[in-house]
Amino acid sequence: MSVAGFAAASFTRAVGAGLDPHEYQRVTTELAALDDWDEAFIRAGRQHLARAEKAASPVSAGEHYQVAARWFHFATLAPQAEYVLAAAEADAAMGRALALLEPHARRIEGPGFTGWLRGRTDATSTVIVVPGLDSSKEEFHAVTAALLRRGVAVFAMDGPGQGALAATSTIRPDYHTVIGQVIDALGVDRVGLIGLSLGGYYVAETAAHEPRVAATATVSGPFRLDWDALPPPVQDVLARRAGGTAAARDFARQVDLSTLAPRVTGPLLVVDGGQDVIPGVTNGEPLARLAPYGKYLLVPHGDHLLGNAQPDWLPATADWLAGEIR
Structure with a gap:
């Protein structure tokens, strides 16, 4: 390109x-x-x-x-x-x-994560913001700010292969093990999750395994990846973040929510952009359809991460998530 x-x-x-x-x-x-x-x-x-x-x-x-x-x-x-x-x-x-x-922001770290806990010290609810393949805790300021304005505490994190941890770790499909460590470190009984791009898969996978997740939102998250159909630039980024082509191919094979979606039994909001078309990526509609309490918000003119359409989804998503975890 x-x-x-x-x-x-x-x-x-x-x-x-x-x-x-x-x-x-x-x-x-x-x-x-x-x-x-x-x-x-x-x-x-x-x-x-x-x-x-x-x-x-x-x-x-x-x-x-x-x-x-x-x-x-x-x-x-x-x-x-x-x-x-x-x-x-x-x-x-x-x-x-x-x-x-x-x-008052606090740096909280563990074996597989690092990040900042922000918001009022007396906040009664916490949302974890999960980045994607090549994003990090420094990218989603608008999402974090929208949640903070609604009175919840926010933990913006990097996990394996992301941001500050990219030099020492590689991406992993069983992200719920990382989120479990985060919840332990935060010392709370329940959290909300919002994941963006590949982070959408991470939070849905977590919600299917982790009973302390009270509500989940995905934004441009994949339901399934098909390695052979992915564009070469996406394959290259996956290979770099996974530690090689073989590891990336195996990672992509495991990104499939077909059997996990029915296990996401808490409130779920899936946000997609209608212009978000990446070969080899199945967008989130099947997740919303298969999850027992899934809701689907499609913004027809939105692209990947919907940066061109924030008024059409961000305020409503922040309201929904903040309301569901209170």
Whole structure:
């Protein structure tokens, strides 16, 4: 894929994650080749770090650190990106942002996860935000912010092969074992889950196994993967995150909710974009149909992750999830 094509394909995802569209266009239109992607995005992130150091107030500094974290995260997306370095930069910048903007935020870590617990210390409900194949806890600011505004605590996490843990671990299909460790560490009896992209599979798989899940929302989550039909760029990303092509093929074979969907017995909301068409990926409608209490929200003009249609799903999804776990 050309750099212009990759930038266009990633545009709504970047804007949905909070990158300024004008800055995004300035950065991407100057790229001569896709190999320059990570360097350019890291440079943009460091410019925001410099702005944070010169900021006149802690709030301005924190906001610049937060934006820097987003740029560093998006540096990881190109096929040949040095994603380990960029992910570490994103993690550090987000930590500096929260130290200024949300000093009560707590870093919680375990053998297979790391993340930030945010929100009021007296919040009675907690939602875990689960990223996907090449996303991380630094990407879904809009989702986290929408939930925080509704009074729930939010744990935004990286799991195996994701974000800050990409350098030391690989993706795994039995994600419920990781979420179980997270719930133990949070010290709560019940949680809500929202998973985005491959994270949608992760949270549905977890809801089928973990009785402490009170409600689950998936956004652009796959119901099934067919390795042979996946586009080569998706296969390449899977191979990098799984630790090789054979491991990626085996991982994809296990991403199939056919037998697990009926075991998701709690409230379930499945959100899909009608323009989200990836060869080899079956979208979430069968999950909503087979789960006993599944609901389906299809946004016809939405693309993958629905960054081009947030008003059509995010407020309603945040309301639904916050209401179901209270």
